[in-house]
Amino acid sequence: MSMRTSVLSAAAVVMALGLAATGCGRAGDDGGEGGGPGTLTLGYFPNITHAPALVGVEDGTFADALGDVELQTQTFNAGPDAVNALFAGEVDATFIGPNPAISGWAQSDGAALRVIAGSTSRGAGLVVRPGIDSVEDLPGTTISTPQLGNTQDVALRWFAREQGWDVDTEGGGEVSILPQGNAEIIDAFVLGEIDGAWVPEPHLSRLVDEAGAELLVDETDLWPDTGGEFVTTHLIVSAEFLESDPEAVENLLRGHIETVDRINENPEDAQAAAISHLESLTGGEPDPEVVASAFENVTFTVDPIAPSLQGGAEHAEAVGLLDPVDLDGIYALEPLNGLLAEEGRDEVAGLG
Template identity: 45%
Template sequence: MKRSLRPLALVLIAAAALTACSRADSGGSSAPAAANQGAAAELRLGYFPNITHAPALIGLDKGFFAKELGSTKLVTQQFNAGPPEVSALLGGSLDAAFIGSSPAINAFDQSKGATVRLIAGSTSGGAQLVVKPGITTPEQLKGQTIATPQLANTQDVSLKKWLKGKNLAIGAGPDAVTVQNLANPRTLDLFKSGQVAGGWLPEPWSSQLVVQAGATVLVDEKTLWPNGQFPTTVLIVRTEFLEQHPDTVDALLRGEQQAIDFAASNPADAKTVTNAAIKRLTGSTLNQAVLDRAFSELSFGLDPLASTFPQLAKDSVTAGVAPAATDLNGFLDLTELNKILQASGKPTVDAAGLDKAQR
């Protein structure tokens, strides 16, 4: 019996060894499951029909993205607020998105740092607290209703953080400020009818309230940030897409760079192109005074202003829309962006240490 079992044991040992080698080999060969797979068949891109997304609108209208993407099919989808765009990214129905800074942080947080990476900036500035004439101090906001575009969006966080800093309670009643989340066109209508006293709004909506409805600026958000710069719109991609198709991401970034360069060298044409795109997408257009004022409040650039993001993460906690500040280690991946900048002879940008994953 012992002699008959010995060959069987040797066979089992050999089989186990072969299985182990097979697993090791397969693990080694399949480990880079997200390795570079060349150009993507298609790129699904999200954006807003809004002046704060002008680089996206210009890049689409002028064909900069399509030209750089070449054979990669560009599929676009427009959104009106960040949270639905975040859901699309995390659900895998978008590959890249122009999006507000707070929703970008939320996307990173919701996926526990796995699903998205911030790869470039787009727009800085262009957000103000505009109010009805006669309100000249924070104290006069008590008992008033102030609008923001959506719960936990970039402007919602900014307003609530600012109110907390002024020791103003948020809520109902004569001694508190009511914060109401409204679609931007609705805010304009309700402001005109006196049902809201103002709003912390992105362009062009803050300019529309000023130019068309007589609002005044109580707070220009630029005054709250060093050098007057803060990220209003950034570009993020799904991590898997970035790892599998870096060449396609490069093409997207080159298209954005061309759109930003176009806006800088052709400001009048940039306004015209952006306004025409908004009309095509929404059915409405902006009058020249609103357009001029809105563009004067914005600046466009590929630098995502990385050093501001730790403060933005803290602001969400202060505003009461997040329980804790998001750990942003690994949030940025500027590898492809800096390659593009170096190739065009422009200075590279700094990730402020947020490109180092420590999870």
């Protein structure tokens, strides 16, 4: 069995189990594990690329926007876990990276989820140890990514393919790609066990500021057709929840727009809110300088930057981590565009 098949089959098994357990119901219906009628359960990661979630939950913006609908939250450390929770009815909506959303869409034949807004763009790249001065120095090195098949893993494998290098999912080839958790990546880099990593913020800033790494490839340079913008995090919702409670989804989007605006207008206040929320989630206070650096390297926007999602899917297909997938219908941007139109703002576009 190929690695691509095994990864996708595992996701399909979990999805099937989740749907069977909930009868395909929304969170909380008839004994489901979510919050139930009158609630919205929102997923997100304790990560700066999920800052709109961190800030919006911390300052109560989402809760206020939802009104009589109670906000419940659940945090994750990996995209596949968040998708599986959506499949199982444990969350109604979640902030998530592009590749897990694409995989979830493919595995459910387009039935399980919709992308309803963008959240974060940019904020990822390849950092390396001193002495690696150019891309030509990379053959023979070991480079880590956060997880096999995740957004940064696909980005690195696509980059290697564009350079003409042979790589595989077993860590072999001209560049050895070693997927491991972000915390492990930092430890491995400090110990000299790896030569670099393709990672998102704030791990990129941590490696540079705390471990002496140097930025070799800024991923913004690899997306000229979108002006350097590419989706790092977007907001997805259960397709069933979107149909059953469109008002709650619209109000969630109201809170999301307000939060993104606040972050862009008052980044220092937003950083303080993000730090406070991360401390409550993890028990440790992030370095404010690392958080500030990470904020400078990302763009917060409700635009989903749809062409980059299509590009990411094509890249995953090209490197053998995704079967060909038709993304037509993955976006449900009408609620978001309706709210933007109310404020006299430009609408955002999906695919096609």
